[in-house]
Amino acid sequence: MDSLETELDRARDLDVGDLADAIESIGFECTRCGACCKSGSEDPHTATVFPDEVRDLQAATDYDWRDVARPTPYGLTEGPDGPEGETFEWALETDACGDCTFYEETEGEGRCTVHDDRPLICATYPFSVALGGTSQPMGEAVDEAGMVRAHECEGLGRDIPREDAEELAAALKERAIRELEEAIGVRDAYTPVETEPGEVIVHDSEGPKTPDGRPR
Numbered sequence: 001m002d003s004l005e006t007e008l009d010r011a012r013d014l015d016v017g018d019l020a021d022a023i024e025s026i027g028f029e030c031t032r033c034g035a036c037c038k039s040g041s042e043d044p045h046t047a048t049v050f051p052d053e054v055r056d057l058q059a060a061t062d063y064d065w066r067d068v069a070r071p072t073p074y075g076l077t078e079g080p081d082g083p084e085g086e087t088f089e090w091a092l093e094t095d096a097c098g099d100c101t102f103y104e105e106t107e108g109e110g111r112c113t114v115h116d117d118r119p120l121i122c123a124t125y126p127f128s129v130a131l132g133g134t135s136q137p138m139g140e141a142v143d144e145a146g147m148v149r150a151h152e153c154e155g156l157g158r159d160i161p162r163e164d165a166e167e168l169a170a171a172l173k174e175r176a177i178r179e180l181e182e183a184i185g186v187r188d189a190y191t192p193v194e195t196e197p198g199e200v201i202v203h204d205s206e207g208p209k210t211p212d213g214r215p216r
């Protein structure tokens with residue numbers, strides 16, 4: 001795989017018009033089914049958020065860090081008192097059903113309660129770009145065009161207005177750049193920390209943190 005810096009240069013060079021062409025050719029309209037905000041058949045909903053997105057959501061909701069985000073489970077092991085160890089990303093917090101904490105359903109109709117402040121991963125679902133070091137949400141791609149990959153979603157294949165495709169394309173490019181900058185930041189800020197039994201540490205681009213978002 002190319003270095004993260006090379007992939008970041010490629011992300012910065014992505015042409016929004018080309019990405020919009022690709023999105024238009026795949027087609028997409030959100031059906032508000034809520035599938036991308038709810039838990040899968042076994043696993044709780046897991047959507048990656050950047051540290052500053054957690055703070056933006058805190059500001060928008062007045063929530064504590066812990067109520068917005070949780071350590072991603074990847075990399076943690078199951079200890080006698082629950083998960084423990086080191087992980088490298090934050091995920092949106094989930095409710096008791098495993099759905100995103102900001103998802104609400106009324107009479108079968110789902111809604112995001114932080115829609116205007118939702119993270120880039122949500123604003124760009126179900127698309128990703130074909131660059132190493134960027135995230136590929138919800139498993140393998142089911143369709144692709146140019147540099148754009150599409151992941152499982154019932155809204156795929158529907159006509160999308162050019163203006164919406166361009167807006168999505170711009171957010172997709174921004175997300176790819178941010179993901180690579182975060183990955184480089186995590187790599188550069190990483191300092192090994194000896195974890196205590198039962199302790200979870202999240203290494204993000206700002207250094208090691210405890211699950212409440214404070215520096216460790």
Ligand code: SF4
Nearest residue numbers: 037100102103112122
């Ligand atoms: S923040 Fe909003 S769009 Fe994102 S997963 Fe939660 S409810 Fe869905």
